[in-house]
Amino acid sequence: MDLHVMDLYIKSLIKEAGHIIRNSFVTELIIEAKSDANDLVTNMDKEIEQFFITRIRRDFPGHRVFGEEGLGDVIEDLEGMVWLLDPIDGTMNFIHQKSNFAISLGVYEDGVGKLGYIYDVVNDNLYHAVEGEGAYINDERLAPLTETSLDKSIVGINATWVTPNRYIRHEDSIRLIRDVRGTRSYGSAALELAFLATGRIDAYISMRLSPWDIAGGIIIAREVGAIATNFSGEPANLLKQDTFIAANPSVHSKILNEYIHLK
Template sequence: MNEQQKQSLYDNAKRWVLEAGEHIRTKMHQPLVIETKSNPDDLVTEMDQDTEKFFAEKIRESYPDHKVLGEEGFGDDVKDLDGVTWIVDPIDGTMNFVHQKQNFAISVGIFKDGIGEIGFIYDVMKDCLYHAKRNEGAYKNDQLLPALANSIPLEEAIIGLNSTWAVPNKKVDENGIHRLIRKVRGTRSYGSAALEFAYIAEGIMDSYITMRLAPWDIAAGIVLVHEVGGKVTKANGEPINMLDKQSILASNASIHKEISMNYISFK
């Protein structure tokens, strides 16, 4: 992918993201058809489905040789990341979308041969677009985001953490999470993985930890966080597999290893 091709890809993706967001805002207060997927808290609406279908159709029309990996079933059966793959979450934070009418995002990551090249996270209701191209920096609207601080004490960190992982569960030793909560300055939970990645890239949150995310939850965020010098791995520090669901630790690089080695252990 040369620079001209990359810029054209970026321009089209940006236009589609903003168009999809505008459509969501215009339909926001109309009655929704709400269904559940894996459990009663795993919601999906026709807006999720319509938005992913919109992206899939645009991508296939303009780039028939590209693959689409999406949450709602309109993508391809992606077995590898060879070539160009669009990884799309049409509404990240569907529960917030349903209950709050805010705090949700469109997330689009574009990968070439397994490497994140372009990322968009669009806070729809705030009309705030986080975007990045590999090796060209990350932006919030037109503002270039500075590199993350080289050193931050864990005692001064704000981390994103869902309370699910702080209570007894089958996946993670909650005692380590309890120690981490006592160590850091504060915790937050926004209900949208994409926005939590964006907030790390912006430097207003220092880490985000969760034990089960899909590729579409993290693809765009990985590009953004890497562009400001942050680090994203599995929660135990191992490399991410972009085709699987897995634990995730995204952080300012200065506290990443300390968290993964000292506070996260699995049962």
């Protein structure tokens, strides 16, 4: 399978999905609670995931799909071609803001990231990358990340993680947010990875992300030099929920070693 042909196909597919989502804003959403009030799912999530799966199964037989809504395959390894899809990353923003959400997609071959996409649907900005060929926003190539330091860094981290929690020592998170230039929280892992890739933020930290949240973004971010791992410093987990930090290479290990201590 030629990656460039797939790339063109996927860009077209994502734009079509984005069109469906934007159209949905004129119709009413039927919202149902999934696991709790903070984990909302809409009909649109499922509709978009099904849209992708139908096309992928028709045009890429043999490929497997690992999607947030669970309408695809049961994935326990990354052998062969696997599409990791979050049809709407940032569901709370989607419902509440009708903006600041994204379609996130990563295509992996035997566990190696080949094609990455983050589509900011409302602003019609498509971040994308083919392995080894650089990352782009729309038609513009993203510059490699430049050297920085912690005191000049803006970090994407939600306020929750600087309060007592069961994952990390919050005293160290508090030190972190005091030592950096500033913090932001946008409510979409995929968009925060896109912002990391464009240098708008210098690090993004979360305690629990699923493979489909990060699969597209880490391929894009890697192309500009970012490093993505779990809190043990291992490659980001693409099979199950895990801790996650992606950052400018100048600050990745410093944040991980000096400011994040797992309980």
